[in-house]
Amino acid sequence: MIIDASPFDLPDHCAARVNVQVKMNGGSPFIEQIESWTGAPHFLKNDRPDERHGMKTARRRKDQAIETGRSGGESPSKAGGADDRPLPRPMRKTQKSVTRAERSEEIARTIFAAAFHVVGREGYAEASVSKITARAKVASGTFYNYFESRQDLFDQLLPTLGEQLLVSIRAACGTSTGIERERRRIAAYFDFCHENPGFLRILNEAEVFAPKAFAQHFSNLAAGYARALHRGHERGEMPELSEEEIEPMIYMLMGARSYLTYLWLATPPAMRRARAEELVDAYVKLAERALFKA
Template structure:
């Protein structure tokens, strides 16, 4: 029987390699969040990660390769965060509230995320569209489940895809209020915004 030590050593190296890769992603999120993609040079990212510059090419072919992977990796973290914050026992409008509360909680805990997302369409378009499609698919499946349970009244299944992008658009502009304070912060704090969002979804906008 072959000794198991080499296998254990290999796994340890793989784990360390993944830790380093995640550290590079985290450093890139911080640097892009502060200086944008244009200012996020390899040297700055490596310095933030406290790693030697040459280490970078063990994990990425180029700076653009890192940019192309950055938003999708962040998106997976965001989805995992949202899933972990949703109570499986709730449904309908309460589930939607929990989903958007988790989204803003992630934004608060990951301040570089919004700039990574907002600039990606120009600096990493493949990553941007991959991220949008990933969220479109998840949102679509969620709304179809709600529709099948009778939680969404008055809508046809073929209208779900358009509804998905409308809701994603609402969240995007709510994020601008959170990030840039276009109106008095006392009137646009996260809790009040989420309550207004839920009221809009529940009651609609026009009575006639």
Template sequence: MRTRTSDSNGKGSSNLVAPKLARRPRKKRAERSEEIRQAIFLAAARVVGRHGYADASISKITAAAKVAHGTFYNYFASRQDLFEQLLPALGQLLLTHVTEEVAPVSDGFAREEKRLEAWFNFLQIHPEFYRILNEGEVFVPTAFRRHVEGFGSGYLRSLQRAKQRGDLEDFSDEELEPIAYILLAARAYLSFRYVSGNGRAPVPKYVATAYAKLLRHGLFAG
């Protein structure tokens, strides 16, 4: 059949070309390859979340992903290679989730409330993340440090923008960085205390109200 194609100069020309169906098998192979990689990746997250890094063997991961043991090495050089990629990928997923949840909120105080809510919501969706993060300092220290520093700098930028809007007037520019890490630490310890083992149960409402009052009468008191 005749279809319009582009020549090397980008101008349209009429040529006989192979039907699109002739190219589909190659696309399907690429898609299938990516699906397998994602299956292994998501299985690793579940296995590490349930058993921890130390007991997350390749055999457990491939069994959970429903792929052959040897298939693993088509996508990852080693178990450690997979682990090094796991925390950054989930961290980016968390960042995207929180950013999208907070974006519609303009008030500085309300944004901080929303950040905590978004964090707990993410743990309900991805309960494995807490253990992956918690054990990451030992098993993937470089990835863990990058994760913490990345979130710390991101939080700092948010606080700087809040100050530019007129919030946080009682804090100097230098004090904003420790404030960012204090708030991140609060999330971590609140999760340790109030997120259940499977991460599915909702966090008690009084946790959010206590956090909000602390912010209202402390951070945003000015």
């Protein structure tokens, strides 16, 4: 079995050398060569320095032959009519480091997605590290390569989801202004809640289990509202609203949205799309009369 695998596991010249040694000496030297050629520790008792040196020399000569176009017969560049410049050698270390970084990011996203699923369905109290890692299909120890503790993950969960919510709202609003922007804003909020059913449990329980995240989330939301209302005020869209009234108005609008959400949650899931439209209409009437009517 080992002999059959050698051409696939080793370079061509290594495989040929191994096959010859197996025929001449049996199985033991073959294993010794595999260990030395695949990077086994130098202190292994069967590792032979002179053989390692011979292999390095052979590899170096082969590389030099490729670079100078003397790897046996006509060089690939001359055969194709190209110039005589040597082919660039692959940057293997850079490729490995990029792949490692991408893999690390993928694992972090997987753990985060698993935490969203577990906390969204079972709540913070029942969301143990073992449940999260089982869902992510990673070892429990891997979790601590990315998060200092379970609480560290909880403190990042809601603000990250909140940023995704704001991205969705900004995309839905586009370049709209005035009351149309408010309509799109609240409609996008209900769409996000519908598409991410675990979000509201993560939000509501965070006040107790992740108060730092809860405070940061509402600060981010208020900042988004403030930017929109200040721009609208500068455009003259809210003539009866003074600069000093913008901040309290923001929290009144956020409060209205929060309590409308309770009505939405009390609606059977199959009817929530239609219910959201009714709630959006009611919210828009309030916002239009409070903000945009002269």
